[in-house]
Amino acid sequence: MAKAKEKSPEEMTYEQAFEELQQIVASLESGKMPLDEALKLFERGQTLSERCSALLEQAELRLRQLVPDEAGEYREEELDLEEE
Amino acid sequence: MSQLSFFGRVARTWSVGDLTRYLRELLEGDFRLQDLWVRGEVSNVSRPASGHVYFTLKDADASLRCVMWRSDVVRQRYLPREGETVEAHGRLGVYDAAGQYQLYADTLRPTGEGELFQSFLRLKEKLEAEGLFDPAKKRPLPAWPARIGIVTSPAAAALRDVLHVLRRRFPLGEIILASTAVQGEEAPAGIVAALKALNRHARPDVILLVRGGGSLEDLAAFNDEDVARAISASIAPVVSGVGHETDFTIADFAADLRAPTPSAAAEIATPDRLELARSVTQARQAQQRAFGLMLQERRNELRTARAGLQAASPRAVLANARQRVDDFGLRARRAVETGLALRRASVRGLAQTLRAVGPAAVLARGYAVVQLQSTGAVIRSVRQVTPGDPLKVSVHDGAFDAVAGERSAE
Numbered sequence: 001m002a003k004a005k006e007k008s009p010e011e012m013t014y015e016q017a018f019e020e021l022q023q024i025v026a027s028l029e030s031g032k033m034p035l036d037e038a039l040k041l042f043e044r045g046q047t048l049s050e051r052c053s054a055l056l057e058q059a060e061l062r063l064r065q066l067v068p069d070e071a072g073e074y075r076e077e078e079l080d081l082e083e084e
Numbered sequence: 085m086s087q088l089s090f091f092g093r094v095a096r097t098w099s100v101g102d103l104t105r106y107l108r109e110l111l112e113g114d115f116r117l118q119d120l121w122v123r124g125e126v127s128n129v130s131r132p133a134s135g136h137v138y139f140t141l142k143d144a145d146a147s148l149r150c151v152m153w154r155s156d157v158v159r160q161r162y163l164p165r166e167g168e169t170v171e172a173h174g175r176l177g178v179y180d181a182a183g184q185y186q187l188y189a190d191t192l193r194p195t196g197e198g199e200l201f202q203s204f205l206r207l208k209e210k211l212e213a214e215g216l217f218d219p220a221k222k223r224p225l226p227a228w229p230a231r232i233g234i235v236t237s238p239a240a241a242a243l244r245d246v247l248h249v250l251r252r253r254f255p256l257g258e259i260i261l262a263s264t265a266v267q268g269e270e271a272p273a274g275i276v277a278a279l280k281a282l283n284r285h286a287r288p289d290v291i292l293l294v295r296g297g298g299s300l301e302d303l304a305a306f307n308d309e310d311v312a313r314a315i316s317a318s319i320a321p322v323v324s325g326v327g328h329e330t331d332f333t334i335a336d337f338a339a340d341l342r343a344p345t346p347s348a349a350a351e352i353a354t355p356d357r358l359e360l361a362r363s364v365t366q367a368r369q370a371q372q373r374a375f376g377l378m379l380q381e382r383r384n385e386l387r388t389a390r391a392g393l394q395a396a397s398p399r400a401v402l403a404n405a406r407q408r409v410d411d412f413g414l415r416a417r418r419a420v421e422t423g424l425a426l427r428r429a430s431v432r433g434l435a436q437t438l439r440a441v442g443p444a445a446v447l448a449r450g451y452a453v454v455q456l457q458s459t460g461a462v463i464r465s466v467r468q469v470t471p472g473d474p475l476k477v478s479v480h481d482g483a484f485d486a487v488a489g490e491r492s493a494e
Contacts, residue, residue, distance in 0.1 A: 014256050014360075015228050021367045028374035035382055042375040049368040056361050059255035061247065065238075066262045066281050074285045079261050081238060 009044075009051040017055070021048040101180070108178035111185060117176040122148060122187060123195060124172075126164040139164050141172060141187070149186035150174070156190045161299055169195045193300070200300050204307050207334055211309070216316050217337045223321040225341060226289040229353055231258050233288030233320060235278040238263045242294045242325070242346035249350035253357055260286040266295040271305030276314040283319045290353050291318060293335060294325040294346035306333035315339055325349025447480035454478075457485070466491045 009017055024045040028038060063079040098106070111117055124141030131137050135154030140147050150172060157163070164170055174189035211217060232250065236243050238261065250257060262282045264274030275293070282288055293315065295306065305311060306326045315322045315338040324339035325346040336342040343349035394400060447453065454463040457474040469475075473488040 013230075015230065018360075018364065018367070021364070021371070025367050025371045025374060028371050028378060031374070031378050031381065035378070038375060038378055042371060045371040046368070049364050049371075052364040053361065055256065056357055056364070059357075061251050061255045062258040063247070064258065064260045066260060066278075066286055068281070074281045076260065076286065079259070081243075 009047050012048075012051060014052055014055040014059075017048045017051045021045055021052065024048070100183075104178060104180050104183060107185070108180070111176050111178060119173075119175065121171050121173050123169065124148065125169050126166055129164055129166055137163065141170070149179075149184055150189050151186055152189045152192070160192055161297075162192055162194060164192055171195055196301070200304065200307075204300075204334065207307065207309055207312075208337060211312055211334065211338070216312060221316070222340045225321055225323065225353055227355070229254070229257055229289040231260060231286065231288040232353065233282040233286055233291040234259060234261045235264060235275060235282065235291060235293045236261075236295060236346075237266045240266065240294075240296055242266075242296045245296075245345075245347045246292060246294055246325075246350040249347050250354060253351065254354035255357065257354065260288055262286070266305060267298070267302055268305075272308035272311050275305055275308075275311050279314045279318055279322070288320045291320045291322045292325060292346075292349045292353060293322055293339065294349055295327065296346065297328040297331065303327055303331060303333055306335040308334070311335055312338040323349045323353050444480060447478065452477050452479045454486075466493060 007016070012020075024041050027033065027041060028045070033041070063081070064076045065079040066074040067077050068074050122141055124143050124147075126139050127142055127147075128140040129137065130139070135157060137152045137157050139150050139152075141150055142148070152160075152174075162170075164172075171193050172187060172189040173191040173193075174187050176185060177188050178185050215221070234243065234246060236246075243261070247259070250259065260282065262278035264278040265271045266275065279291065279293070282291055293306075295303070303326060306324075312334045315324070315335055321340040322338075323341045323343055324333070324336045325343040325348055326333050326335055327345075329344040332342075341352060343352050455461060455476045455478070456463065456468070457476050460476075461468065463469060463475070469488045469491060471488050471490055475486045475488055477484055477486050
């Protein structure tokens with residue numbers, strides 16, 4: 001098990017949270033760890049799954065666009081085309 | 085049909101119906117007339133309530149009646165307009181009632197599309213031969229398209245359709261639009277630049293190249309060689325969604341995946357939010373199950389351990405020892421008892437033997453023991469007795485007194 005995972009679920013992207021959640025499931029399923037560690041993992045897994053669900057609920061598509069500048073390069077800008 | 089000679093024959097008189105049928109069979113029997121393109125200028129267009137379309141194609145020399153049935157009319161991207169030069173595809177037939185031959189048209193295109201289509205085929209063949217469409221070159225789409233590049237016109241309905249699908253399915257994504265004209269002179273260069281800019285500056289996980297439906301000419305930019313090469317050279321996999329279901333463009337062949345429409349491109353490229361929610365639920369349930377199982381296992385282990393512990397505790401050892409002592413005691417007692425019994429039995433045997441050889445048994449057979457009353461001595465000889473001596477005579481069931489009489493020797 002990777003131990004560098006003390007990242008707060010609040011700061012995680014869906015992808016990160018879900019990946020760690022799956023690792024936790026796999027670890028718990030292997031069943032080879034002290035009970036207190038398992039409990040910690042389980043609780044973190046619960047938090048992560050809540051984080052994932054919340055992200056799915058609240059996510060809003062971010063719109064950006066590439067805009068050419070004078071130097072012939074491009075930069076990213078917010079895209080706003082909600083004229084509907 | 086009567087025949088007079090080899091060289092001449094009497095002209096037959098036909099009925100109009102027979103003749104017309106004969107002509108129709110002639111026309112319909114000629115395969116060249118059953119699958120043909122005719123070019124001409126449209127005139128006399130009429131579109132009655134039936135939905136069929138009637139028109140005439142003409143040029144400087146002649147005119148041709150044409151009809152297109154409603155079932156074909158609804159499939160057309162392009163309908164004939166007065167005065168335009170078009171190419172019509174269909175078969176020649178005869179309309180018996182009017183005595184007219186005519187073209188039963190099934191497809192119409194503006195003049196020039198024929199050449200466009202030819203060059204389309206030539207380009208497709210060329211790029212195919214170069215291996216540009218090689219299935220082995222197709223890149224797999226990412227499972228998680230965090231950044232989705234879109235190449236299209238910001239004004240296009242296609243963009244709205246794509247964003248609509250993405251909001252519904254995958255609002256976690258980030259969209260980077262590289263806008264370009266998708267029609268007209270500038271379009272091919274614009275599309276190429278947009279693809280390059282996205283790959284270089286935005287590094288998207290996938291690129292959607294989309295445009296709504298249109299005529300073959302409208303879609304020309306997507307049949308452009310440079311565009312095809314830019315798609316093929318793209319670092320990010322490209323999903324094309326150009327036109328309608330039935331439109332195939334060179335861009336479609338060059339893309340890593342062809343979607344029939346812009347909306348479909350957005351669907352193919354993204355995971356569905358509902359699906360994701362389902363897998364989160366599954367993962368949550370899986371970890372609850374796994375943790376529950378682990379607890380259960382630990383409980384079982386504990387139970388086993390406790391049983392082991394009890395077996396090894398001092399009390400248990402003591403109890404065990406005690407029992408062993410008890411066992412020994414029992415065995416000892418048993419051994420002693422067994423020895424006693426044996427001995428008892430042998431004593432009993434001896435007693436029997438004794439009894440068999442002892443005086444009692446002799447007496448029982450009728451013998452008697454005679455003793456001097458005075459000394460108790462057992463009389464074995466006449467010489468021990470003096471007449472008048474008091475005697476005790478023992479028989480097997482008792483004794484009685486007697487007195488010695490006269491002695492007699494043998």
